[in-house]
Amino acid sequence: MALGTAESAVAARTRIRAGRHAGPTSGLAPGFAQANLVVLAADEALDFLRFCVRNPRSCPLLEVTDIGSPHPVALAADADLRTDLPRYRVFRDGELVDEPTDVTRYWREDLVGFLLGCSFTFEWALAAAGLPLAHQAQGVNVPMYLTSRRCVPAGPFAGPLVVSMRPFAPEDIPRAAAVAARFPAMHGAPVHIGDPAALGIADLSAPDFGDPVRIGPGEVPVFWACGVTPQAVALESRPGLAIFHAPGHMFITDRAHVEFDCQEQAL
Known part of the structure; x- marks a missing residue:
């Protein structure tokens, strides 16, 4: 590109x-x-x-x-x-x-x-590697969710981790994780793969920020730490x-x- x-x-x-x-x-x-x-x-x-x-x-x-x-x-x-x-x-x-x-x-x-x-930077790298992104294909903003995981506090700043989600076919997940890991200054590798309930997310179709995406048959949700986290922290x-x-x-x-x-x- x-x-x-x-x-x-x-x-x-x-x-x-x-x-x-x-x-x-x-x-x-x-x-x-x-x-x-x-x-x-x-x-x-x-x-x-x-x-x-x-x-x-x-x-x-x-x-x-x-x-x-x-x-x-x-x-x-x-x-x-x-x-x-x-x-x-x-x-x-x-x-x-x-x-x-x-x-x-x-x-x-x-x-x-x-x-x-x-994350737009590792998204650029994922697209360059031939790994399509559902939210881009569907013309919507990436979905983002509040989680039950807590950030490490500092002074008054404390609150939940926010994650963004991109679904991939199971065979593409190792490559997607490896590509994203090359960009630690842009959130790096995923923080969770699979069951959203493990992050305290009850409904993938109802993101807290962004837009829902359709998850294809057999696709698995992959979650990355998200830069919207400070906004959730500000609420607390x-x-x-x-x-x-x-x-x-x-x-x-x-x-x-x-x-x-x-x-x-x-x-």
Whole structure:
């Protein structure tokens, strides 16, 4: 698959910033990694950093911005985290208060942005390996579920692991797991394969985020740690202000997928 050019990532962010794209970002800027967004006050940032270190599968940390700065200098120096995602979710004291397309009015000089790895990168690698993805074939957002597994807490941050699910034929699962494992900065290998009840998931047709997918005859659900986990944690930890991406509406970086491929980097 072609990697595209740096301009394609810039062009996608420009369209988003101008309000010309407000939907999910899957398929935008082909070849370029995308990221989950978490924004918190500086006095909560160190505890959240500890949370990421203790929960690397769900919160693989790519970048932390300077206090008050909306610019991710390592991943896309010209970008603005206040405007360059198609849709956001704003929480106050653990309550969802807004889902805007621009968070400039919420930005404060004490805010810190965290960018976390996104499964779109290993999805790119799965597709390149000839492993089709049900949600893409069905034209929907990937399904995501709250689980009964608890994250390792850090300070006030505690809560359930969120997982995303992709079904595969049994014979394809070892290869899918091996491909995803090459991208530890993008959630890596699956955390569970098979019975959803083992994760406390009662009904695969009723995801907590995203959309349900049809599971074909004989296919097995495969679950990955998901970057929506911090949003579930925010419901329990109740920070005064927290800003996130809307599920599936990611930040597009200037970094190519292959830069996060451990196998590629080892060559």
